Amino acid sequence: MAKAESQPRLQRKLLAWLLVPLAVLLVLDTAVAYWNSLRFANLAYDRALHEIGREIALHVKLEGTQPRLELSEAAANILLLDPEDQLFYRVTAENGASLGGDADLPAPRNGKPAAPDFYGAAVRGEPVRMMVAWMPVGPDAGPPQVLVQVAETLHKRERLTWEMVANVVLPQLLLMVMATAVVWIGVSRGLEPLKRLRRAVSDRSHLDLSPIDTHDVPGEVRPLVDEVNELMARLGRTFDFQNRFVADAAHQLKTPVSGLKAQIELALRENDLQRVRHSLAQLYISADRLSRLVRQLLSLARNEPGALDSMQLQPLDLNAHALEVSMDWVPQAIKRSIDLGFEGAEHPLTINADRDRLRELINNLIDNAIRYTHPGGRVTVQASRTGDGQCRLAISDDGPRIPVAERARIFERFHRLLGTQEDGSGLGLAIVSEIATLHGARITLEEDVDGVGNTFSVFFPLRADERPV
Structure with a gap:
């Protein structure tokens, strides 16, 4: 736990994305620096190797038409003396006869090089740098010529190469270490607001649902x-x-x-x-x-607000659905000697609605109307188009007139008018209001057109293909 707290996962990712490319670039730069340093070291020591070959060629003399190597052991020791590397040589005539030198030297990779040829080879299992060139015998540049091979081990070349690599890479390595420290500090400081945000959330009580303070929160978060x-x-x-x-x-x-x-x-x-x-x-x-x-x-x-996820909205004809629900209330209306009527629209009124919830809305409105209408009274259910992209479901009754002062509170939960003798919990109209809100509908309450009773109207938005153009 302590490790995860001191080095969050996001911090590790940021450091990896910043430092791994730098490390890869350093490796690539080291490889390029080594290749360049080796090339320059070879250029420098290849010249010396070629000069040794020329010195050896100067000791070749002609006896008639045949060349002969006159290089004493003392002269060879002086010419081939090197404190770090071992040198080998061999001189061969044009006819392939060996004139002298080390017989272990491998044959040239190119038997007739037009120019001095430098390449890597091995002598007695040790890697060497080989120089092969045809050189004239005597002061003239023409024939006869001899093939001169000079090989040198690679110790000083490698030493010079790594010294040059170190001079290039060490400052970059030091710079990368400094950059790593700067990036580490920068990432840690940059993530400090996130750490404070995490602490602010973890220190909260499970009952505290107040908003998180967004002060000093990074724009990305x-x-x-x-x-x-x-x-x-x-x-x-x-x-x-x-x-x-x-x-x-x-x-x-x-x-x-x-x-x-x-x-x-x-x-x-x-x-x-x-x-x-x-x-x-x-x-x-x-x-x-x-x-x-x-x-x-x-x-x-x-039907609480937020129940929209559980709704199943589908195209529904409000006209036909209201008629179907109204017919279910006919026995109850007859039982109470109430005239229950329905006035429908000439054409279908298609809305997006949840069938069960819409039935519940109509049921509560009709139940409320029948419950408070006196025997012999009238309840009318009406469905119509308003002409402004909406349709209207209205339920009118002959019940007691609801005072204007009470109309704003009639849709509150458990609110009941004083003086009513009917049983009720005061929840019916609250349920109607909640269902209307879920459907994006608007509900109003006015006096009935004949001045007796009340009219509850619910205005639903028509589907887009049903609205007038």
Whole structure:
């Protein structure tokens, strides 16, 4: 853990990307410097090797027409004396006869070199630098000529080569060490804001979802920090929704559950079968209300803002769908002696919607209208095109007029109008509002056109291919 903290992965990557290319360049530069130094060392010592060959050729004399080597052992020792390397020579006549020298020297790679030839070879298993040249006998440049071979071991050449390489590479190596130190310090300082950012996040409580301070955050990391802040904001809203839902559920379930317990205790104390039956009937009504409340709470949680990912939007005819849902409420309307009517558009009204959620929206609006309309009243469901790229779903009722001051709060959770005798949790219209928001729709509340009751209108955007051009 301590190693990972002192050398984060990003720091290692940056150092690798910066220093590895420098090391590769240093290796390549060393190779080029060695090749150039070796070439210059060979040029310098090859001249000396050629001069030795010329000196040996001067000791070749003519006896008639035949050349003869007159190089004494003492003269050869002086000519071939070198404190570092060993030299070998051989002189051969034009007819191939050996005139003198070391017989172990290999034959020339090119039997008739037009110019002095220098190349690497081996003598007695040791690498040497070979010089091969045809040289005239006597002062004339013409024939006869002899083939002179001179070989020298490579000790001083290698020493000179590495001295030249060291003079070139050592300053660069020192510079690279200094550059490594500077880069290390620079990368460490440059990553310090990221280390502070990591510490700021790791030191946080799991309950702290406040935004991360973006001061002194590098521009390359700023988008990531912004996304993290946005994520924490969404998590904060989600936790708020969950906490609010848990608090609302606990508050709303407390009363009906207490009522159920009281009715059960009353039924247990009764001995009269008729009264027990009455208590059981009341228990059924209370259980039905509790079941409806639980369904609404779950629906409210399912339609919280942020539930868009679970929606299945598809093309849907609002006109036909509203008619289908309205028909399901006809028995309930007849039971309460309410005239439930539907006024549809002449043409389909295609919108992008989640079928189940849209059904839930219409159900809640019709349920709310029937619940608060007096027997003998009227409830009308209407679907129409507004002409501005939208369509309108309106539910009108003959219920009590909602005061203007209350209309802004009617869509709040658990808000109920004072003086109403109908059972309700105050969640129906809140669910409608949430579903409308998920669909990008707008909901309004006005008085009915006849001055009696209320009209809830939901405006949905039509699909692009349904809008007027």
